[in-house]
Amino acid sequence: MSKRNRKKASILAMTLMVPLLATACSGNGNGNGNGSGSAAENQSSGGGSGKATEILFWSPFSGSDGPFMKKIVDQYNSSQDAYKVKFVIQPNGEYYKQLDVALSTGKERPDLMIMHVDSVPTYQSKDQLQPVDDLASQAGINAADFAEAPIKYATIDSKLYTIPLDIHPAVMYYNKDLFEQAGISAPPTNRAEFDAAVEKLTNKDKGVYGYVVPTLWPQQFIFPSLVWQNGGELWNGSDVAYNSPEAVEMVQWLRDMVEKGISPGNVQQDGENTLFLQGKNAIQFNGPWMKSQFDEAGLNYGVAVMPQIGKAKKAVYAGSHGFVVPKAVTDADKLAAIGDFLKFVSGDSLAWAESGQAVASNKVLESPEFKALEFQSTVAGSFADVQFAPNVLNWGTIVEPLWGELSNAILGKKPAQQAMDDAVAKSRQAMK
């Protein structure tokens, strides 16, 4: 059969087959219920006793971050004999699909898993997670020992559902060479400084732009930050609100960058990053995960917290990884093992910081070792201002039309107000 036919069959049947996998594949009991060959399992080096309580720990760290978490798990396993953590990495793009299947069928279900904090309310509302308060207090973990934002977000009906691991806010990357050539000594921190800097940085003759405005990803991190900074909201408590004057003003600000020639027009997916890597884009806002790419490229870049462009307050959109426990885990030994492991991680997450992430544990944040990590401690500098996606069921599909309409506005296909009105109209259709 031809490749295209097979592709057709596989793509077409994908939606049909996933539920099938849910029942068929997880029933085969071969110890790898996800059906994907790429799950990596950690074989503990020091598990001799055989009596150790084993917990299955799932994570989506299939990128360069995986080995760092594996190192933490290995250290934990060799540090004691009572418990053993079995570490599984699922492919990042497939993570929640695999998780949904494992949770809904209950077979090969993890005992502990990583979850993005903005997914916690959804899974909690579907009755999939258990509060971690008791487990934490028995293990001696204190909610006050972590950055406040994820704790607050994942506290539902005064019960805590996650132990935070890290927070990854949008940050500002800038090209140090271009800054020097333009005679700018410090990265901009507010709108006036930013507008002045990008104008100085733009050099038409050399094809250098001050700030290349992305039209697609990572606007998901940039645009919410701008709206919040300007005193607007994406969600006002009962309705989508991105056609408010505060939000529209920020759309217009982005479009003006293009009109003024500070950004080229028609920037495609990753176009701003390509220009940044070529030294033709002086500034970009992106996540901490870009660090390794810039390091590998040998770029002379700096990092700073995202400047306050809006006129109301400091704010920056962030994601956050945390540990959550499925509701179905009831075995007391396992819960004790989970608590013990999490206690270990929150005391020892410096190894995680080495992956480039700014960790959420105050103890680590305040340690001299962490403060010595220039990049990570800069990222942690905006922890007080981070905000997560609105806590609304199906937010991902509700907000989806915004990204297309925002790109329409930045590309100059629609006036800012009209694009946002259209986005709101489409989003309302998805709310029900």
Added chain:
Amino acid sequence: MKWTSRLTSFLFVLPYLACFGLFLLFPILYGVVISLQDFELLSSEHAFVGLSNYISILTPGTYENSLFFRGLWTTAQFVLYSVPLLIFVALALAMLLNALPARVRGLFRTFYFLPYALSASVMAVIWLMMLDTNAGFINSLLARLGFAGIPWLTDTPWAWVSLIGATIWWTIGFNMIIFINALNEVPEEQYEAASIDGAGAWSKFVSVTLPTIRPVMLFVMITSTIASFNIYAQPFLLTRGGPGDTTRVLLINVLDQAFARKDVGSASAMAILMALLIMAVSVVQFKLTNRKEKA
């Protein structure tokens, strides 16, 4: 036929039959079952809801309705633009290759077929680099020649041109190989006879080549149509459905419905409606072409 011989033939078919049943028939039937349920990915109870998933897709004004029909319209545009090109470019390439000296034929056949072996993500990385508005190869080339850059992926109709160009580059090898084989099946004597009758190249093509390869043409047309209906990776990776949502094809929406919204029941209903539509189109194509053959 003796029963032992029947049994032997059955045994030969059995492995295929088992795989067909397990990996194609069963999932499809199971998909039909799911499409009749309120199948929320995270809940363990899936109530039977009859045709209500289908009804909400077909009722104007619902979210599912706009998701399905907006996506379907985009996919239909892609099918309309791409299928004729996938057929005629492949045929032209096949004829071109057949006209080459035998020594280099194999080499070029390999070249044209090579992209077919690439995965979608590799294809996307290559084309993102080629097409980048401000830093891409093609626009730098245009700039050298004194032309303005073209917004390949951020403006229509260029986004369509790029998606179809990338699709042709990526998949044309398969159709080309089929056509090469078909062209080799055309009896040489017929060309000779036509030459003696004074036929030129064009009338030889129309009166000898085309009628002989018509069954293959039908096959290529139907498989290309099916493949084009299932367009997903190219817009998902190259344009992300943009600009705006002009290239947001149906399968992107179906997968969103299944995994972002976790409504697998409704997503399965969409997939089944889509499959029925593809079948209907294939039957029409088959009927139309077959009628020509009888005439």
